[in-house]
Amino acid sequence: MQIFEYIDALNQPYDIFYSHSVDSPLHWHYYSEIIYMEKGSITVECNDEKLILNEGELCYFYPLQLHGITKAKDDDVTYAVIKFDIHTLNIPSAYLTKMFDYFLRRTKEEDLCLVLNREESSSKMLPQMINLIVEEYRNKNEFYMLNIQANIQNLLIFMARNLKKDIRVFQKKQTESDFSFFHILEYIDMHSGESLEIQELARMCHMSYSNFARLFRKKYGRSCKEYINYIRLNKAQYLLLNSEYDLNYIATETGFFDCSHFIRTYKKWKGITPKQERISHGLSAPGDTF
Template sequence: MIETLDGIFETVHYKQSTTLKLYDNREYEDYPKHWHPAIEIIMPVENGYTMQFSNSEVYLREKDICIICPGCVHAIKAPETGRRIIFQPNTTYLRFLREFEVLISFMSPYAIITPEDYPSIHEQLVNMLVEIKEEYMAGTSFSELSIYSKILEMFKLIGQNYSSKTTKTNDYSVSSKEDYANKFVEICDYIDNHCSEDLKLDEVADMSGFSKFYFERLFKQFTGTSFYKYVNQKRIAKASELLIEPGNSVTDVALNCGFMSISSFIRMFKLQKGCTPTEFKSMYWSLEIERSGEKAELVQ
């Protein structure tokens, strides 16, 4: 269930003394459009589950796994009977890992893991998610550490499998699949670090050693999105971080994130986040004030 919803922003209330939240959900309950900073991993165990996103609807069968990236607006329509695992780990502190950050960008806004698309790892991921559920419910010593080790292992498997899938083609000239994957991880890392600058497709293509046309094809094949859409995703991600810092105005954030006009920034932010930058800022600080009040009560 959603415990706290402010507009479409969900506050995730983690299990006490952890940064994890998991439901072994059996309720007949629809969830309205919402988003949250936490990653969400959903797997139906009995009966299916319907996920609704901004421009698509996905039906999850039993043991299909849906990974919803931070900031993705989604809604859920539940069947009258069924059971599913809904897992929300806070992965903020994992974002400093370059490969983890790049993989989240590739999967954004969501990814569906099925036995057809991921035959070599699907069963292993299902078993790991069940193990996470059992450890979470048991709450034994160091279970949080064990769960995060499994989360990293899951994303490692997905990343390795993703790289393998995207390099199953003969229309590239790098010497091996590993070189191909590494080259585009480096390119995405460069974009992440320079997204606030005026990045040009031609210039980045030159850096990669590919022609503009060839680079554009390969970039979309590897990331699942176009070059400029990827750049905008990274700009909005950076803007989200700057907006919650005290003293930063919406105008300052827009200019510092590479947007040439406030209107284009607001339009792009709302398209990706489902709310305006001002609403996002307001919701965050309302939450912080609420948390401060809770801490003060505990101290007293």
């Protein structure tokens, strides 16, 4: 299982559609994602935090944040999904820093996603703007990409004017080590089933161990070791609920030392053992004896 979701910024800078699904496993990507609830409610999970998104509300996921969607109620749901790379929007340089401060940079550890609820925006403009973007992408009329670009810019401006986000000015210029660091999450995702040494990850980013550890916690709100563990646990949970593999296989496949280590770590994370997790979902698998 790979949690990282890829979109080619050159060949496919946008992915836009309406969805009725309430089963989107945890994943992350380098681009931004907006969800707008047209009908019903869903549960949105982002980095271990959960919230209910109701009809008429919008959620913006920062790049690199682990997130997923599950059922909130038994109602039918319809929501718009707008995935885009903010670097392809051709934002004028005079506004680039401010837009990045709003939509790329988390300003505090608990700033996991941005939510625009109905109380903060009673305007009828929002559903109209969302529908215009989706229909433009669906119909693909002349200059549709240019129009989508302009409409997403308008949507971001609308969000910035209605969201209550504490903006801090970032003066630090991007360096080669920043670029390498930006891609280390993809490496962790692809190699989470293997032995990962923090010292080696720091070397790959052209950084000392101490600087790497400090910057990782600052950017992602947890230590690199905690993040690796978190990725492994989420992949293990997916296998628990979507396969009949026994616990020994899942532990080995997802990078834990052994089955006992996996069970202890999982119980600390969820409060129940992996076997109890399966039972709570009406599942069982051969060989589950713990």
